[in-house]
């Protein structure tokens with residue numbers, strides 16, 4: 001997209017990251033599923049075009065074990081390698097360099113965690129790693145805190161997409177700071193996708209209503225009683241949230257306003 005402004009992004013029927021255009025605004029993960037078959041069925045039901053893969057945790061190369069690529073075929077899905085489990089920028093950069101050597105992936109998701117309890121991103125390490133990866137020619141989608149100032153710093157450093165958390169990874173708490181997510185979406189000139197913390201369909205719809213370009217989620221689908229059905233619900237929620245955003249919501253009022261006014265409307 002030549003003009004990445006919010007005004008241009010807000011009306012587009014697809015989103016573009018590093019010259020690749022996607023119609024589906026829902027990215028799904030590949031962890032915590034019963035097996036790869038269930039994972040694949042959920043990704044299909046979600047209508048996802050991108051699946052994110054924790055390259056250090058998923059079997060991509062040992063043919064003696066079940067392999068992800070036999071179920072989620074690379075000719076059907078764009079694989080987005082991520083650095084889940086990395087707690088230093090150096091480790092994350094090393095992981096993505098190995099992923100590129102193994103699979104040729106250049107579009108990647110950077111995620112540098114701070115501590116194992118909150119799983120919050122370490123933004124100092126993340127920014128440092130981002131700079132190294134950009135210098136290395138990667139296109140980097142960046143998992144980050146919901147801080148608009150930090151989001152701008154990442155964009156200035158060359159991030160291909162900004163991915164603020166809704167809540168801690170795997171918490172299912174939903175979006176904790178709607179104001180910040182909205183500010184980040186408004187100011188960015190690259191796609192903004194809420195990543196982590198979505199618990200159910202309404203959370204995904206809220207992310208889209210706030211003006212985000214998309215949503216990435218894993219646990220909400222993988223840990224649902226019926227993952228395939230939840231994946232379908234998430235697809236519909238993302239689409240509904242996007243439609244509501246484009247339609248433009250009514251103003252919020254402090255006081256009541258009669259639904260059958262006596263003037264000012266057609267009778």
Ligand SMILES: CC(=O)[C@@H](O)[C@H](O)COP(=O)(O)O
Nearest residue numbers: 029169170196197217218219
């Ligand atoms: C799959 C992935 O990339 C995770 O690191 C991501 O942040 C998802 O978080 P949830 O499991 O909370 O959706």
